[in-house]
Amino acid sequence: MSKIKILPHDELCPEGIVIENLPNETICEAALRNGVKIEHACEMSAACTTCHIVVRRGFESLDEASDIEEDLLDKAWGLEQTSRLSCQAIPKDQDLEIEVPKYNINMVSENH
Numbered sequence: 279m280s281k282i283k284i285l286p287h288d289e290l291c292p293e294g295i296v297i298e299n300l301p302n303e304t305i306c307e308a309a310l311r312n313g314v315k316i317e318h319a320c321e322m323s324a325a326c327t328t329c330h331i332v333v334r335r336g337f338e339s340l341d342e343a344s345d346i347e348e349d350l351l352d353k354a355w356g357l358e359q360t361s362r363l364s365c366q367a368i369p370k371d372q373d374l375e376i377e378v379p380k381y382n383i384n385m386v387s388e389n390h
């Protein structure tokens with residue numbers, strides 16, 4: 279079981295939080311289970327980008343993003359080298375530190 283440190287975010291977790299990740303659980307699922315309401319407008323089907331996060335530590339330990347995820351990420355607000363869709367990224371045995379960007383664009387409802 280790994281830990282995920284979520285850096286402070288004004289609305290979602292002003293103090294920041296450290297959560298535990300269950301086996302085969304995505305970052306988004308782990309955050310929601312712990313009360314951090316990361317947006318997930320497409321119900322985690324890799325069709326929006328509202329669950330975009332930036333991995334600040336432990337990025338290399340994650341599986342590579344699929345082509346679909348990469349294509350969506352290209353349209354995400356505030357894209358960085360270590361950006362991922364949290365509904366697609368499953369932590370392994372390494373602890374992670376992540377940041378939820380200030381804005382996340384919904385590719386579904388905004389018709390991009």
Ligand code: FES
Nearest residue numbers: 318320326329365
């Ligand atoms: S919830 Fe839509 S891409 Fe992750």
